[in-house]
Amino acid sequence: MHYILDAIDFVLQPWSYFLFSVIAFWAMIKYREKWTEPAFAVKLLWGAIGAIVFSMVYSVHFREIASLPDNVPIFLMVFSVGFFTWLSFRQGVLNDRRIAQGQPPIEKETSDKKVYVWPDLVYIEFIATVVAGVVLLIWSLCLHAPLEQAATPAWTPNPSKAPWYFLGLQEMLVYYDPWLAGVVFPTLIIVGLMAIPYIDKNPKGAGYYTFNERKLAIIPFLFGFFILWVTLIFLGTFMRGPGWNFFGPYENWDLHKVVVLNNVNLSEYIWVRILGIGLPSNFLLREIWGFLAVGFYLIGLPPLLTKKIPLLQELLEKMGVVRYGILIFLFLSMAALPIKMVLRWLINLKYIVAIPEIFFNI
């Protein structure tokens, strides 16, 4: 058995984990007709349960992490996100079929009918309350809230992890400095979420489940939610050990694992390795390439993309310059994370712009 575990640990690296999740995401979109079939979905569910049981049984390490009380809710999260993804896609697929045949979505059949809130809604709320209350009570009876030793500044646990729902943010710290990963990007996530209704001007698909009518909105949103949030939480919980080093899910956390850090700044790449001149002493000059790269990414790239991609041109015409500008800016900000990840994996890039003198590293 441990050959299988070792093989999985060997194959899983940050880059392959990311690659696999992107492939899974693509398959989820592409084969939605297939996996939303209840029979198929049940197989997927068994697969997921099987994988977890397998991991729990054969890997002491996995079992230990998975049964930390504060990590238990992650399973609730993963399974409920999975189930509700299925539920929404299932209804979307069924509606899309109806729409393709010229019928209205299924919600339409009952949306013109009004029902009395007492009892039709109140009893649903009542049952939901009771069920949720009972589940919470049983959960609380079975699982103690964690309590470790009293707080002491004298001893720092390694790894120090934020609560699980922030581990996506903590994972970003691997690739970006705290001012970006901890402050700017979270702010942009919040602003970006708030901007959604003002950016998505597609009048279709309001008030019913559909995929086909809202592809352009659903794919980026779910990419952010699944790939840049949920899977990073999973990675941060199960695959980040001491020193925030990456470990396979079944690999024991070795406190002394040494990872060679040979990451290189863009300035060094260009001035030293390519031009062979050596780093200029003036930091503005030194980082000129980084500034050019970031400037191009944020200012030069949007018009270029818009010109080249007809779809974007269409969007620009529909949305007007301001809305479209904001949309592109938000997209590029979101893409900044995977781009930096890939650059790190491919060429060990540390910083694109590195001015530690004023804490300005990108």
Added chain:
Amino acid sequence: MLDKLKKKIDEIFAQSPSPEAVKKAIAEGQVWKSIFRHGYPDTPRNRVMAVLSNVFLHLHPVKARHSGVKMSYTWCMGGLSFFLFLNLTVTGILLMFYYRPTAEYAYYDIVALREHVPLGIMREIHRWGAHAMVIAVWLHMFRVFMTGSYKPPREFNWVIGVILLVITLLLSFTGYLLPWDQLAMWAITVGTNMARATPFMGYEGPGASMIQIGGVHLVNGGSDIHFALLGGHFVSEATLIRFYVLHCVVVPIVAATLMAIHFWRVRKDGGISGPL
């Protein structure tokens, strides 16, 4: 003897009113009628009255779109978020009876809660409820997104929702420190360390060194946003009391206010969304 007793009992039963009659007597008595100003809600009129004359139920409209009340549509996730919030409020108040937010007592109060308080599972309910609420709010947002329910006229309610999401995470985060164990202290240390890097406002953030008057840096380790958040350079007792007040007073009040607006807006925006 036994026969006599049996007969007596039968007699008493024969004389006593039927359950229906008791129900009727209660439901038509002055006490009942002063509380519920309507009959049993099985007629249209009484159903309308049931919702309108009850301050809690009247968060709802009297009638709703059939498609909108279905579980398959809303997943009941907004409602569950709210239910969990109420739950957390109640268990949170119970916890406040036992907990003193000082470095000396906080940890041992939590230990005592586990060891000495009969049925001491409100800490469990509170903690798991908080985790569940984070998940429920995400799922609620997910369903609102997938049904396109943020589209006009509901744009602003989505914005309120996003703030509620942030508030929910803030509640969890501030609460995480209160047990004052290693888990708490270091998770909050990791989380608040970011604040040091806030552009212009944290002393390790870009631009902070530019904010100076006559060579004196205004943003330094003792005056930046990180210091303001923690009440010191490190997570310490001052941080504990700050987070306690934020967690038990400030953030819940903001949350409750925003929820009131959120629910009110759901109705003003035409009830739960549905196809045109």
